[in-house]
Amino acid sequence: MTTISCDCGHAKVDVLGKPLLRIICHCTLCQSFYQAPEGDPVIFKASAVKVQNDETVSYRRLRKSPAVDRGVCVKCSQPIVEFFAMPLLPDIVFIPGDRLINHPELLLDPALRIFYDSRTEDANDDLPRHEGYWQSQLALTRRLIPALLR
Ligand SMILES: [Zn+2]
Numbered sequence: 171m172t173t174i175s176c177d178c179g180h181a182k183v184d185v186l187g188k189p190l191l192r193i194i195c196h197c198t199l200c201q202s203f204y205q206a207p208e209g210d211p212v213i214f215k216a217s218a219v220k221v222q223n224d225e226t227v228s229y230r231r232l233r234k235s236p237a238v239d240r241g242v243c244v245k246c247s248q249p250i251v252e253f254f255a256m257p258l259l260p261d262i263v264f265i266p267g268d269r270l271i272n273h274p275e276l277l278l279d280p281a282l283r284i285f286y287d288s289r290t291e292d293a294n295d296d297l298p299r300h301e302g303y304w305q306s307q308l309a310l311t312r313r314l315i316p317a318l319l320r
């Protein structure tokens with residue numbers, strides 16, 4: 171088991187399972203949540219991630235479907251965990267990539283860029299790029315299903 175935390179150390183999250191996939195998301199909601207041009211979360215099964223104390227995390231629901239509860243530390247406001255409920259799939263959790271820098275065994279290389287049409291700057295790599303809501307959702311689901319079945 172690995173325990174990750176925000177920089178102030180107040181919010182702690184236990185990670186018990188293997189990472190499934192890492193994405194780079196350029197959507198405007200991620201830009202707002204991460205306070206950055208893009209989010210780069212690593213995805214886990216929800217059953218593999220446990221917030222130690224729910225009172226240390228404050229959740230914002232930014233959209234209804236798929237339901238996403240994005241959690242920040244109540245003290246330092248740093249993004250720490252995001253819960254996704256996707257139709258027909260097991261619930262998944264996103265952990266911001268920068269929370270895993272000290273845990274290289276959990277920090278996969280990014281596999282794709284989604285919502286690339288919302289980018290604030292061009293990317294300088296060869297990762298597959300997907301634009302728009304449906305193309306991005308579909309690309310994510312197609313990568314996620316084999317990882318969930320592995
Ligand atoms: Zn996003």
Ligand SMILES: [Zn+2]
Nearest residue numbers: 176178243246
């Ligand atoms: Zn904190």
